[in-house]
Amino acid sequence: MSGQGGNPFARRMTRNTGVRTLAVLAAMCALPAHVLGASARVLPKEWHHIDVEKLPVFIALVLFGGFYLYLYRQMKAGRSMRLRRLPGIDAVEEAIARATEMGRPVLFIPGINDIDDIQTLAGLNILSHVAYIAAEYDTPLIVACRRSVVLTISEEVVKAASLAAGRPENYIPNNMRYLSDDQFAFTAGVNGIMLRERPASCIYQGCFYSESLILAETGYVSGAIQVAGTANVAQLPFFVAACDFTLIGEEFFAASAYLSRDPTVVASIEAADWLKMAYLLVIFLGVALATALALFPQAEIATLLELLKEIF
Amino acid sequence: MTERNDKVGIWERWLSAFVSLDRRWIFLIVASVVVFFLIVPVSMPVTVSEQVRAMYETIEALPAGARVHLSIDYGPGSEAELWPQHIAILRQLLEKDCKVICSSLWTDGPPMIEKAFTVVVGQLEKEGKKKVRGVDYVNLGFKAGDRVAITKIGSSFKETFPTDYQGNPTSALPIMQGWDTYRDIDLLITIAVGDPGAVEYIQQAQSRYNIPMVAGVTAVISPQLYPYYQSRNLRGFLGGLAGAAEYEKLVGRPGYATRGMFIQSAVHLLIVGLVLAGNVAQFALWSMRRKRGERL
Amino acid sequence: MRNKIPVFISAFVGIFMILKYFSTYPAIKRVADELEQWGVITLSFSIVLGVLNLIKINLKAVVERKKDWGYKLLLLVSMFTMMIAGGVKWYLEEVRGRQVNQGLPLAVHDSLFDFMFDHVYFPLSATIFALLAFYVASAAFRAFRAKNLHATLLLIAAVIVMIGRVPVGGAIWKGFPWLQEWIMTWPNTAGQRAIQIGAAIGMIATGLRVILGIEKPYLKG
Secondary structure, eight states: OOOOSSOHHHHHHHHSTHHHHHHHHHHHHSOOHHHHTTSOOSSOSEETTEEGGGHHHHHHHHHHHHHHHHHHHHHHTTOOOOOOOOHHHHHHHHHHHHHHHHTOOEEEEOOSSOTTSHHHHHHHHHHHHHHHHHHHHTOOEEEEESSHHHHHHHHHHHHHHHHHTTOGGGOOGGGEEEOOSSHHHHHHHHHHHHHHHOOSEEEEESOOOTHHHHHHHHHHHTTOEEEEEESOGGGHHHHHHHSSEEEETHHHHHHHHHHHOOHHHHHHHHHHHHHHHHHHHHHHHHHHHHHHHHHSOOHHHHHHHHHHHHHO | OHHHHHHHHHHHHHHHHHHTOOHHHHHHHHHHHHHHHHHSOOOOOOOOOHHHHHHHHHHHTOOTTOEEEEEEEOOGGGHHHHHHHHHHHHHHHHHTTOEEEEEESSTTHHHHHHHHHHHHHHHHHHTTOOOOBTTTEEEEEEOOSHHHHHHHHHHOHHHHOSBOTTSOBGGGSGGGTTOOSGGGOSEEEEEESSSSSHHHHIIIIIHHHTOOEEEEEOTTTHHHHHHHHHTTSSSEEEEHHHHHHHHHHHHTOOOHHHHHHHHHHHHHHHHHHHHHHHHHHHHHHHHHHHHTTOOO | OTTHHHHHHHHHHHHHHHHHHHBOOHHHHHHHHHHHHHHHHHHHHHHHHHHHHHHHHHHHHHHTTOTTHHHHHHHHHHHHHHHHHHHHHHIIIIIIHHHHTTTSOOOOOSSHHHHHIIIIIHHHHHHHHHHHHHHHHHHHHHHOOOOSHHHHHHHHHHHHHHHHTSHHHHHHOTHHHHHHHHHIIIIIHHHHHHHHHHHHHHHHHHHHHHHTTSOOGGGOO
16 A cells, blocks of 8 residues: 655655565565574563553554554645555446446455454445445445344445435345355355356455355356455465455555545555554564574674564 | 468367366366276375474374363364364374363364264274273363454363363363363364464464464465464474375374375376466467467 | 444444453453453344344245245255254253253254254265365466466466475475475465565554544444
């Protein structure tokens, strides 16, 4: 994800794919943790009822919050931000338009996990935009859910989006479907919808497991244009192989910001980019310290390295 | 000249048909290869990978009487890949006189635990090694709650599982005497297909209690475990049927996975062959169209 | 007000859960545990909504003899059969079992529910999963085409890993297993870490957006 304006270094880095290359290089250079795991803890495990072992997560939250507030204020002061193009998200609108032309429905699946999974929440954020566009185009939207809570929230999301688009009639209760809590029974149910109701577009956004390829291949056979998005690394290759467009990891989480263009949401995407920059610096520092420790095995370097591990 | 054009046309039609081959032909070829090698078994030498050997050595290093929590987090859907791992590991543990405490985070896991106990305990009994339920092994059954369940198990086995799968009070079982938390466990093993599975156990149990852990997972999940193996969160792991075959070689009992290796090899070769042939056909087709001056 | 209350509830619960994560203070833990229990109870009740949705949609289609109504009837019959069988199993274990087993539940493994679980659900589940083997072959055939440099690299890596993972790879060339292990250990791990770091940061951003009410799709209207 990228943003414009503000920090020129971050702007340069996020504009192109350099950041990804750097992240991969840094991760490749990073020494295995067992090389680093020799020294004893520097910080205590607990301090005044605070779990110090969770300090890295706390620091990530504080950094993100700080970056977000700063960027939010910048944006309020009139700074504009631009997101790099995401072909996968552009394809969503195209997919709905195609369904409209063909007079067939759009099928949306917000993953197979329950509402306590952050990927499901991200999927529902995207559903809101998909439902809005579908309502604008007057195209029926089928939502298939594996969990009943997700179904209930999906109903609210589609109802609200249809109302916001000025077409409350586009919310069709019979198109909001709970199929089964069982993974493969759900898969079989979705396959049935694909083959019988022939949706022109299938949009998979959320957490998926082994059913990913079964769904995507059946969608391919039914002739649908398919857009997938997940942060589940093990399933990404299947979606990449079988779908027309795939949102990978962070792209999937940024999709709703990209679709909404809401500056308050877009600011959070740039804040996430800044946080990534901060972690890249920490990775490089860690690699440098570990290399120094390997070359000059001194207690001070080991302590410094351990401290870095405990803080980040 | 016309004849030559016709010939080119036929070739192009053939190549075009192959490039967009109906997937049902591919299904038929795959099924035929599998069935053929099921009927005509062929054996193959298996090469053991580093992480499989590391897992074997971790279990081998356990002393007699060591407590092992074996979490069976898969159902019948992934039985083909994970059952051979399950059997090989369980047998190794019981042969080494370890105390095997089984549970599951998947609703369909407990029947898999029972099935494996029936097979392995039966085999050992035939060889004169008697293993007693509740003394040498136990099936604590299913616990709902995914990640929360893992933390609950870690803090108290007896509170999390008041009764075992047979309905006996857990606190009365000889195998459960004198310990209750992950701090008393010598090795944590999960045989898992997805979420909750190996990654969740690493996050909620291994890193929290710093206990040695190994895992057996499906081939799809195994790439995810390499970072954890490098960081020593995992002492070793098995990936899919190939991992199981390597393990069977190490424990010296070639079984279902070893027999399946040639079938898997043949299907892998078939897919590679199809992919390469598809590419050759695609290039030939492009070259023909380019020669005709068509834009690709 | 209608919009503010849900945002307030999600922010309150979310911030409390974050506090519980970082703090070991017993009072915070107690309240957070209580909130978690409420969540579990709400989730348990919601299953009823799912079942009602299933009955409503499918029963309507059966009654109105809509297209494919036979499948929907089969679904309803299967669902009710399994529910009744589950209820009978529960009665045998929890009610009759406690009467004969000194107040403890009795495990029953030969009920109709077990039979259907072992002989219908197990094979059906395995069958759907097994479809993957065929779908992997057809997807690989279609997707692995050397259209450009990136696709060619993907193709080469896929071929090496597919051959190197199985014993026949070592039989063809001894370097295949080593090469696939190298790909899996280094480039794969590096890529996995890079994606996981990006996804984790994305998760933090999404989580905070929802907790702080910056993004609230259910209240869009």
